[in-house]
Amino acid sequence: MTEPSQAPPFPRGFTSASVAAGIKAKGGPDLSLLRCDAGAVAAAMFTTNAFAAAPVLASRRNLRDSHGHCSALVVNSGCANAATGPEGAADAEAMIDAVAAACDCTPAAVLVNSTGVIGQRLPIDRITAAIPGLAKACVSGSCEPFERGIMTTDTRPKMSTRTLPAKDGGSVRVTGVAKGAGMIHPNMATTIIVVTTDAAVEPAALDAMLRVAVEGSFHRISIDGDTSTNDAIFCLASGAAGAAGDPAELQRALSEVACDLARMVVQDGEGFTRGLEVRVRGAATQADALAIARTVATSTLVRCAITGGDPNWGRIVAAAGRSGARVDPGRLSVQAGGLTLFADGAPQRVDRKAVEAAFATDTVIVDIDAGLGSGEDFFLSSGLTEAYVRLNADYTT
Amino acid sequence: MTEPSQAPPFPRGFTSASVAAGIKAKGGPDLSLLRCDAGAVAAAMFTTNAFAAAPVLASRRNLRDSHGHCSALVVNSGCANAATGPEGAADAEAMIDAVAAACDCTPAAVLVNSTGVIGQRLPIDRITAAIPGLAKACVSGSCEPFERGIMTTDTRPKMSTRTLPAKDGGSVRVTGVAKGAGMIHPNMATTIIVVTTDAAVEPAALDAMLRVAVEGSFHRISIDGDTSTNDAIFCLASGAAGAAGDPAELQRALSEVACDLARMVVQDGEGFTRGLEVRVRGAATQADALAIARTVATSTLVRCAITGGDPNWGRIVAAAGRSGARVDPGRLSVQAGGLTLFADGAPQRVDRKAVEAAFATDTVIVDIDAGLGSGEDFFLSSGLTEAYVRLNADYTT
Numbered sequence: 001m002t003e004p005s006q007a008p009p010f011p012r013g014f015t016s017a018s019v020a021a022g023i024k025a026k027g028g029p030d031l032s033l034l035r036c037d038a039g040a041v042a043a044a045m046f047t048t049n050a051f052a053a054a055p056v057l058a059s060r061r062n063l064r065d066s067h068g069h070c071s072a073l074v075v076n077s078g079c080a081n082a083a084t085g086p087e088g089a090a091d092a093e094a095m096i097d098a099v100a101a102a103c104d105c106t107p108a109a110v111l112v113n114s115t116g117v118i119g120q121r122l123p124i125d126r127i128t129a130a131i132p133g134l135a136k137a138c139v140s141g142s143c144e145p146f147e148r149g150i151m152t153t154d155t156r157p158k159m160s161t162r163t164l165p166a167k168d169g170g171s172v173r174v175t176g177v178a179k180g181a182g183m184i185h186p187n188m189a190t191t192i193i194v195v196t197t198d199a200a201v202e203p204a205a206l207d208a209m210l211r212v213a214v215e216g217s218f219h220r221i222s223i224d225g226d227t228s229t230n231d232a233i234f235c236l237a238s239g240a241a242g243a244a245g246d247p248a249e250l251q252r253a254l255s256e257v258a259c260d261l262a263r264m265v266v267q268d269g270e271g272f273t274r275g276l277e278v279r280v281r282g283a284a285t286q287a288d289a290l291a292i293a294r295t296v297a298t299s300t301l302v303r304c305a306i307t308g309g310d311p312n313w314g315r316i317v318a319a320a321g322r323s324g325a326r327v328d329p330g331r332l333s334v335q336a337g338g339l340t341l342f343a344d345g346a347p348q349r350v351d352r353k354a355v356e357a358a359f360a361t362d363t364v365i366v367d368i369d370a371g372l373g374s375g376e377d378f379f380l381s382s383g384l385t386e387a388y389v390r391l392n393a394d395y396t397t
Numbered sequence: 398m399t400e401p402s403q404a405p406p407f408p409r410g411f412t413s414a415s416v417a418a419g420i421k422a423k424g425g426p427d428l429s430l431l432r433c434d435a436g437a438v439a440a441a442m443f444t445t446n447a448f449a450a451a452p453v454l455a456s457r458r459n460l461r462d463s464h465g466h467c468s469a470l471v472v473n474s475g476c477a478n479a480a481t482g483p484e485g486a487a488d489a490e491a492m493i494d495a496v497a498a499a500c501d502c503t504p505a506a507v508l509v510n511s512t513g514v515i516g517q518r519l520p521i522d523r524i525t526a527a528i529p530g531l532a533k534a535c536v537s538g539s540c541e542p543f544e545r546g547i548m549t550t551d552t553r554p555k556m557s558t559r560t561l562p563a564k565d566g567g568s569v570r571v572t573g574v575a576k577g578a579g580m581i582h583p584n585m586a587t588t589i590i591v592v593t594t595d596a597a598v599e600p601a602a603l604d605a606m607l608r609v610a611v612e613g614s615f616h617r618i619s620i621d622g623d624t625s626t627n628d629a630i631f632c633l634a635s636g637a638a639g640a641a642g643d644p645a646e647l648q649r650a651l652s653e654v655a656c657d658l659a660r661m662v663v664q665d666g667e668g669f670t671r672g673l674e675v676r677v678r679g680a681a682t683q684a685d686a687l688a689i690a691r692t693v694a695t696s697t698l699v700r701c702a703i704t705g706g707d708p709n710w711g712r713i714v715a716a717a718g719r720s721g722a723r724v725d726p727g728r729l730s731v732q733a734g735g736l737t738l739f740a741d742g743a744p745q746r747v748d749r750k751a752v753e754a755a756f757a758t759d760t761v762i763v764d765i766d767a768g769l770g771s772g773e774d775f776f777l778s779s780g781l782t783e784a785y786v787r788l789n790a791d792y793t794t
Contacts, residue, residue: 049718050717050718050719051717051718051724051726052718082711082714082715083711083715083742083743083744084743084744085741085742085743085744086742086743087743117709117711118709118711118712118714118715119710119711119739119744120711121744228715229711229715300697300789301789304785304786304789304790305789305790307786307790308789308790308791310790310791312514312515314477314479314480314516314517314626315515317448317479317516317626318446318448318479318515318625318626320447320448321446321449322447327447327448328447329448329480341516342480342516344482345480346480346481346482346483346484347480347481347482347516347517347518383790384786385786386783386786386787388701388786389704389783391701392697392698393701393704393705393707393780394707
């Protein structure tokens with residue numbers, strides 16, 4: 001299996017393009033199209049937010065109507081088309097119809113999503129006017145143009161790829177792209193992620209593999225605790241390379257690509273300066289381990305301390321104590337960068353300079369052993385920064 | 398009932414003082430004592446954090462052993478004596494014993510708490526050395542010295558008082574003081590609050606009244622979502638003024654003092670610039686109303702928008718949608734400052750300048766009607782600011 005590359009190739013069977021359709025006030029690519037003219041097997045997971053956006057509802061319906069197949073995926077940035085009522089629903093249908101006409105497929109074979117400000121109408125006339133040209137502009141070979149068209153406050157494109165042997169010789173590619181830098185908290189897929197592969201795979205198998213991949217990646221990250229109205233991960237399989245030699249290897253490739261992208265999303269989080277990885281073992285249950293890891297990683301005060309490179313491990317202990325998980329103060333221990341800070345119910349003597357060094361790394365690694373059982377889990381987040389607050393204090397104004 | 402005053406008198410039967418005992422590195426009052434030499438009826442509520450601090454555990458035990466009575470309450474700032482193991486427990490006992498000796502009462506009649514950095518030992522020798530002088534310095538008339546000794550990152554003392562008729566003529570006073578500016582999220586009493594009254598009341602009745610008062614005040618505020626290891630509210634009744642004329646009026650006075658203090662804690666939150674009050678009605682249940690109000694008020698993105706005076710109401714809708722409460726996008730409506738922003742599943746046309754004005758007030762009032770039932774509740778928080786992040790990025794270093 002190859003290492004992730006910065007400019008990964010597209011799996012065979014797909015073409016894509018993006019265009020500046022005038023949705024973003026400040027210009028730049030804001031409308032992306034991914035085509036699989038021969039038809040792809042498709043799986044997806046969507047936000048659990050009760051205010052799921054109009055395109056999310058339309059994509060969920062089309063995926064059901066097509067029994068897990070798709071010929072095109074269209075995504076715009078600059079406007080989320082969420083909380084927009086019946087007009088917003090009609091706008092999502094208009095995007096679907098325009099793509100179906102331009103790509104010569106049925107509307108049910110089109111998936112759609114939007115990302116950006118919530119509660120504003122799409123400039124739908126500009127979008128439908130741009131779609132025929134966008135469809136003609138699609139090329140194979142790279143997914144970078146597609147990725148650039150779905151970015152919002154992202155500072156760089158996020159892509160990952162893996163290659164594995166195909167069953168009948170040759171190789172299968174798996175390539176994922178992701179957007180997202182704010183309103184990111186896992187509750188079903190977070191942010192917008194598109195994973196393509198040229199493996200041949202059945203819809204039910206692809207759906208099952210996607211769920212496994214997301215559980216170990218996007219369900220373990222948070223930027224700000226806010227679950228978006230538009231979260232979605234789409235996984236499209238063209239079949240152009242035939243079946244994977246070993247289905248388990250395809251699962252591993254999908255999971256690794258999802259993990260790569262999840263880490264990239266955290267590291268490109270709004271105002272990012274330093275990462276935080278919380279690893280928990282010894283919890284009474286796996287659910288308890290996740291509760292401890294998530295509560296520590298998303299604690300506002302822990303995240304401020306991470307930004308400051310401040311070894312304030314008392315906040316880590318306090319967050320574990322309010323996580324709702326079973327916690328015994330006399331048995332829980334906390335390590336940072338391999339140094340034991342708290343154990344046997346009391347602070348441990350450690351060299352202050354060594355502790356400060358452990359909190360000054362690019363990603364601070366916190367290990368918590370609850371000392372109760374065999375439950376293990378992890379969670380990724382980042383320091384909370386003044387730059388994050390500044391950026392989000394005037395996102396619409 | 399009188400209005401709250403900025404320098405409220407102490408209820409009769411109490412004396413207090415504070416001293417600079419050298420606990421805080423930068424000096425200033427850091428050890429406070431409240432005495433009721435004739436004995437007070439006492440009630441308290443403590444943090445639900447599994448890492449409850451040593452003084453919290455000791456106070457809980459003493460309150461049980463004394464059957465709800467107390468002669469003295471000692472509180473230090475500068476160090477929380479939490480996550481400090483058996484040595485920390487011994488330090489809390491040493492504080493209790495020193496106060497019992499100085500005030501000539503039993504150790505079980507002493508309550509204790511600490512606030513400040515978690516995971517550090519108290520300078521217990523300095524504290525026990527300071528206690529005899531502190532006990533002699535106690536005076537009646539004002540609770541301001543006591544309040545000043547328990548402040549941490551607070552920028553000003555927080556006090557509130559009410560007066561009501563006593564049963565046998567004269568008047569009953571209720572006075573509360575509070576500290577707290579960070580690590581504040583309601584889960585049992587938040588921060589450290591001391592409420593005194595000279596009303597005569599039985600322990601069980603005082604305990605019941607305290608729970609009602611806290612539920613409608615400190616359980617409805619958050620600064621940062623982090624529940625402290627040392628949260629406690631103490632309520633002491635000296636009985637010096639006899640029984641209240643109407644027990645319901647004593648309840649109302651306690652509740653109003655608690656509400657005053659809760660609002661003051663929010664308005665003195667770390668980095669505070671603007672308040673946020675979320676009021677929910679029409680929810681399927683009261684628990685749903687609270688879930689919506691709390692999720693919106695504590696959303697990182699909503700709080701950033703409040704700081705920026707940014708009418709980004711889409712974040713309010715998105716937070717309601719992930720609250721876990723039953724929400725119907727077609728029936729929920731959102732108002733800010735009385736202007737309807739979202740209703741009937743879609744954005745409403747409103748004057749942009751009027752909306753911006755609604756988000757530029759000292760406290761932004763958001764009203765959400767879920768349109769489903771009769772559940773009502775509210776939650777208070779504040780904008781998340783760069784100053785909060787800066788302050789907490791280097792709290793210990």
